Amino acid sequence: MCTVCGCGEGETRIEGDEHVHADGTLHSHPHEHGHHHHEHGVGGDLDFGSGPAHAHAPGLSQSRMVRIEQDILAKNNAYAAENRRYFDERGIFALNLVSGPGSGKTALLIKTIELLKGKVAISVVEGDQQTSNDAERIRATGVPALQINTGKGCHLDGHMIGHALERLRPAEESLFLIENVGNLVCPAAFDLGEHHKVAILSVTEGEDKPLKYPDMFRAAEVMLLNKCDLLPYLDFDADLAEANARRVNPDLVIIRVSASSGDGLSVWLSWIEARLEAQRGKRSTTVDALKARIAELERQLAGK
Amino acid sequence: MHEMSLAEGMLQLVEEAARREKAQRVKTIVLEIGQLASVETSALEFCFAAVAAGGPASGARLVIVDVPGAGVCLACGRQLAMDSLFGVCPDCGSHRLQATAGTEMRVREMEVETGNTD
Numbered sequence: 001m002c003t004v005c006g007c008g009e010g011e012t013r014i015e016g017d018e019h020v021h022a023d024g025t026l027h028s029h030p031h032e033h034g035h036h037h038h039e040h041g042v043g044g045d046l047d048f049g050s051g052p053a054h055a056h057a058p059g060l061s062q063s064r065m066v067r068i069e070q071d072i073l074a075k076n077n078a079y080a081a082e083n084r085r086y087f088d089e090r091g092i093f094a095l096n097l098v099s100g101p102g103s104g105k106t107a108l109l110i111k112t113i114e115l116l117k118g119k120v121a122i123s124v125v126e127g128d129q130q131t132s133n134d135a136e137r138i139r140a141t142g143v144p145a146l147q148i149n150t151g152k153g154c155h156l157d158g159h160m161i162g163h164a165l166e167r168l169r170p171a172e173e174s175l176f177l178i179e180n181v182g183n184l185v186c187p188a189a190f191d192l193g194e195h196h197k198v199a200i201l202s203v204t205e206g207e208d209k210p211l212k213y214p215d216m217f218r219a220a221e222v223m224l225l226n227k228c229d230l231l232p233y234l235d236f237d238a239d240l241a242e243a244n245a246r247r248v249n250p251d252l253v254i255i256r257v258s259a260s261s262g263d264g265l266s267v268w269l270s271w272i273e274a275r276l277e278a279q280r281g282k283r284s285t286t287v288d289a290l291k292a293r294i295a296e297l298e299r300q301l302a303g304k
Numbered sequence: 305m306h307e308m309s310l311a312e313g314m315l316q317l318v319e320e321a322a323r324r325e326k327a328q329r330v331k332t333i334v335l336e337i338g339q340l341a342s343v344e345t346s347a348l349e350f351c352f353a354a355v356a357a358g359g360p361a362s363g364a365r366l367v368i369v370d371v372p373g374a375g376v377c378l379a380c381g382r383q384l385a386m387d388s389l390f391g392v393c394p395d396c397g398s399h400r401l402q403a404t405a406g407t408e409m410r411v412r413e414m415e416v417e418t419g420n421t422d
Contacts, residue, residue, distance in 0.1 A: 063417040067327050072313045072335075072409040154306055186306035189342070214389045215342050248390040250400045 024038030079158030083193025091283030099200035121174035155186040188215035196221035229258040311351035327416030338406035381416030
């Protein structure tokens, strides 16, 4: 990440955003570092875990050990926590949609938006390595969408979503949908501040995908099994796919859907609506608590 | 390839600490990488060498301490070693296993070289 503001290196592009640093630096590290071998000692060089690792020869060396004890993802997690606070303060319900490429994520998103936009304000962040095609498809439904191109990056991160929030300014008590980069590996590790990850698996993929990419299916709260209208034409065993997903994540909510036929979408929509309602409820509880506190303070002041 | 992002995150922690310690060079970085953290350590080393080039941590040696995976069965409470994020409890057969160790990705410490004034 960039050490100026912490954003991902060089290539990230937020649509319409001239995100250039004051010094104009692009962190381009041409790949000439190539294939020479660094003598990074993995195997048995030094075991700092179990010995007098802090000892080094006195005298010539002016080196010393410094304790760090920090999580590598600490920065990202801090940005994510900031985003989550933003959502919670405004009663916004945020979902992070993750899947491999070609699972029908965008089509499903469009269908979801079409069915919900009459009831709730929606805004969308689209993550892709290149092109703004997906954001354009979403905007065609009439809801605001922002494309983030990650360049070489394989996932969205908390900082990118923070910038997206500044740009999109989602309405209070609205639904905020993030379509992550099509990748079943990396987005699992990066919290964006969403309330839940929703994994999408389509029946044109393998039933064992949850076993092959367990991190993602473990991180998700819901799995949408998409393209179910194609089941009659395929050998795909939907029960086996569900069983595999539950082996990885026994608490996973699984909904069979089809973005093109619309089957199963009502279950998915009620899942969203129930949680959106709860999120709004939490906020009004907080607001009511604050109002009560203000009233109490005012009463105390008046009594003085 | 999120190892690139991890390498950048690592570099940020390392360079901040190097500035704080007024270090001229970072010689060694000790990482704790859990067995269940899905980090390809060779890719992480490769990426780190690329992003650290030109800075104080350029050429730093990475020492990776593997943290074994361990967990607990949420159904029967049995503690067990885990070598993947999911599995079956050998006692009760439940899949409800919760990892308690081995998911960490931390920079534990580093060896820095300071100037002659040290």
